[in-house]
Amino acid sequence: MKPNFQTASRVREVRYEIRGALARRARELEQQGHDILHLNIGNPGAFGLRTPETMRRAVVRNLKYSEAYGPQTGIFPAREAVAMQFQGRGLTDTRFDQVMIGNGVSELVDLVLRSLLEPGDEVLVPAPDYPLWTAAVVLNGGRAVHYPCRAENAFMPDVSELEKLITAKTRALVVINPNNPTGAVYSEETLRALADLAARHDLILFSDEIYDSICFDEARFIPMAPLASDTLCVSFGGLSKVYRACGWRVGWAVFTGQLERAEDYRLAVEKLAALRLSANVPGQWAVQTALGGYQSIADLVTTGGRLHASRQAVIDAVEASDFLDLVTPMGAMYAFPSIRRDRLPELDDHRFAAELLERKHILVVPGSSFNIEDRHYFRITLLPEAEQLEEAFEAIDELLTEMAESQESTT
Ligand SMILES: Cc1ncc(COP(=O)(O)O)c(C=O)c1O
Structure with a gap:
C-alpha cells in the first residue's frame, strides 16, 4: 500500500490523552443524551468562571x-x-x-x-x-x-x-x-x-x-x-x-x-x-x-473562595474515602489522587477511568497520561463547585467499592 495517507511516526508516538479517546467517548455519550461531568480539562470558562x-x-x-x-x-x-x-x-x-x-x-x-x-x-x-x-x-x-x-x-x-x-x-x-x-x-x-x-x-x-x-x-x-x-x-x-x-x-x-x-x-x-x-x-x-490593578484571582484562591472551597471538598472526600490518597495540592487547579494499592493492587488507571465514564458519567484523566509508569493515579480539575465535586467523589467511591468487591470475588 502507498504510504500517502499514513500519519507521521512522530505524531503517532505523541500522546495527549486529556483530549483523547476517553474524551471522544464522552462526546458520544453526550450525543446519546447523557450528562457528563468533565473533570478532565482546566478550562475555567466551562465552569462559569468569567474573564474579568x-x-x-x-x-x-x-x-x-x-x-x-x-x-x-x-x-x-x-x-x-x-x-x-x-x-x-x-x-x-x-x-x-x-x-x-x-x-x-x-x-x-x-x-x-x-x-x-x-x-x-x-x-x-x-x-x-x-x-x-x-x-x-x-x-x-x-x-x-x-x-x-x-x-x-x-x-x-x-x-x-x-x-x-x-x-x-x-x-x-x-x-x-x-x-x-x-x-x-x-x-x-x-x-x-x-x-x-x-x-x-x-x-x-x-x-x-x-x-x-x-x-x-x-x-x-x-x-x-x-x-x-x-x-x-x-x-x-x-x-x-x-x-x-x-x-x-x-x-x-x-x-x-x-x-x-x-x-x-x-x-x-x-x-x-x-x-x-x-x-x-x-x-x-x-x-x-x-x-495592572486588582488581581481578582485572589478572591477565588483565598480561604472561602470558589477554588479554595472546591479544593477543600476534594481533600475532605479523599480523607473520608477508604480507597484514595492525596498529596494536598498547594497550587494550580488540579488534584492528583492515587488509588490505594493495598485495596486495589490490580488497578489499571485507564480501565478505572473508562468505567468511571461508562458507569458514572464522570470524565477524569488517567495518571499514566502524564508520563508516569504508575497506574494508580488520576487527575481531576478543581474548577467545578464544591457540591459537584462531593457528588463526583461519592460516585468514585461507589465504583471503587464495586471494583474491590469484584476483585475479591475473582481471587
Ligand atoms: C502547565 C501548563 N502549561 C501550559 C498550558 C497551556 O496554556 P495555554 O492556554 O496558554 O496554551 C497549560 C494548560 O493547561 C498548562 O497546564
Whole structure:
C-alpha cells in the first residue's frame, strides 16, 4: 500500500490523552443524551468562571485596532506590561523586547523547542508532566528524559537524582511551578537548586509559570527568573488560567539571564514567530489591563473562595474515602489522587477511568497520561463547585467499592 495517507511516526508516538479517546467517548455519550461531568480539562470558562469584565472591555474597545496582522512578537503594550511585571519581581532591567506574545503558552513551547533541538537532543521534563512538554520535545525531534517528582517527596524533584540524568546531549530543563498535574508549589531552595544545576551544565531553563497566582493557604509562588541569572531562563505565563481567558489564546515567554549569549537563539524563535505572521491580536489588548490593578484571582484562591472551597471538598472526600490518597495540592487547579494499592493492587488507571465514564458519567484523566509508569493515579480539575465535586467523589467511591468487591470475588 502507498504510504500517502499514513500519519507521521512522530505524531503517532505523541500522546495527549486529556483530549483523547476517553474524551471522544464522552462526546458520544453526550450525543446519546447523557450528562457528563468533565473533570478532565482546566478550562475555567466551562465552569462559569468569567474573564474579568475590565479585560473584556479592553478587548471590545480595541477591536478596531485588531484587524491587521500584529507584530510577530506581540503588540507593544502587552509586551511592556509583562516586562513591568518582571521588573516588579526584582528584574528591574527587563525590557519589552525580552517578551514574546504567542497564541497561548502552547504555541510558544513549540516555538522555543523547534528553534533549539537537533535530532536526538535531550530535554529534562518532570514526571508527572503536563504532556504538552513531552509531546513538543518529541515532535521537534528531541528526546524527553523524565525526572521523577515522587508523591513521597510531595511531588518535588530530587535535584541530585535529576543531575544524574544529564548527558552531553541535554539542552534544557523544564520546570512547571505551580505544577500541573500535581499541584506542587516549589520552595525557593528547590528552585535555587534547579537554577544552579541548569547554570552548572549550561542548560536553558524553561519555567512554565502559567499558574503563578494560583496558590493556596501558606504556599507562595516564587518566580524562577530572578534566581537564574547564570543561564538563559525562559519563563512562560498567560491569560488562560489566572485570568480565566483560555479561549483568547494569549500567552507570553520572557527571556532573562544570559541574553547576549542567547541572542541568536532568541532571534530564531522570533523568526518562527514571523513565519506564523502574528498571534491573535484582540486578546493581546487585555494583557495590560489584566496585569495592572486588582488581581481578582485572589478572591477565588483565598480561604472561602470558589477554588479554595472546591479544593477543600476534594481533600475532605479523599480523607473520608477508604480507597484514595492525596498529596494536598498547594497550587494550580488540579488534584492528583492515587488509588490505594493495598485495596486495589490490580488497578489499571485507564480501565478505572473508562468505567468511571461508562458507569458514572464522570470524565477524569488517567495518571499514566502524564508520563508516569504508575497506574494508580488520576487527575481531576478543581474548577467545578464544591457540591459537584462531593457528588463526583461519592460516585468514585461507589465504583471503587464495586471494583474491590469484584476483585475479591475473582481471587
Ligand atoms: C502547565 C501548563 N502549561 C501550559 C498550558 C497551556 O496554556 P495555554 O492556554 O496558554 O496554551 C497549560 C494548560 O493547561 C498548562 O497546564
